[in-house]
Amino acid sequence: MADATDPLTDDELVTVRRFMGYPAMGGINSSQQSWRFFRVYGFNEWRLRNLADAEVAQVRQYVKDIASLETAILTASDNLDTDQAAVWTHNKNEVQDRMGLFNRWRRQLCQFLGVPPGPGLRSANRVVI
Numbered sequence: 001m002a003d004a005t006d007p008l009t010d011d012e013l014v015t016v017r018r019f020m021g022y023p024a025m026g027g028i029n030s031s032q033q034s035w036r037f038f039r040v041y042g043f044n045e046w047r048l049r050n051l052a053d054a055e056v057a058q059v060r061q062y063v064k065d066i067a068s069l070e071t072a073i074l075t076a077s078d079n080l081d082t083d084q085a086a087v088w089t090h091n092k093n094e095v096q097d098r099m100g101l102f103n104r105w106r107r108q109l110c111q112f113l114g115v116p117p118g119p120g121l122r123s124a125n126r127v128v129i
Contacts, residue, residue: 004060005053013048016059019066019106020044020113021121044115062109069102 008016017025022044051059076095091097103121110117 004057006056008048008051008056008059012060012063015063015067016048016109017044017118018120019063020110020115021106021118023119040116044113044118047113047115058112059109062105062112066102066105066109069098069105073098073102 014024017023022041025041048059073095076098106121107117110121
């Protein structure tokens with residue numbers, strides 16, 4: 001297990017990118033899909049690989065918290081078949097509410113890193129080149 005201030009591992013970098021809404025980068029020798037051709041992607045990679053110790057620790061805390069929120073979304077499906085039981089009434093917006101909270105913290109991670117949210121966190125009708 002990495003020390004809180006050790007550089008992010010490759011697995012952690014994949015998770016951070018995913019939470020930030022960025023697609024998989026592929027191999028370093030990939031051609032036209034490579035991050036090297038997109039300024040924001042390159043800046044994001046530089047930023048993630050050059051964090052101060054305290055920043056690495058903070059990113060790891062964000063990842064831990066966001067992963068917990070993601071798990072809560074996945075387990076919310078356990079309640080989707082129940083609309084009302086005795087005095088308990090299921091929140092019909094539970095998954096939507098949890099997704100909103102999950103995405104809010106993903107955007108907070110992007111804001112902390114000073115990088116715009118990736119395509120996976122942008123509205124579908126917005127194109128940035």
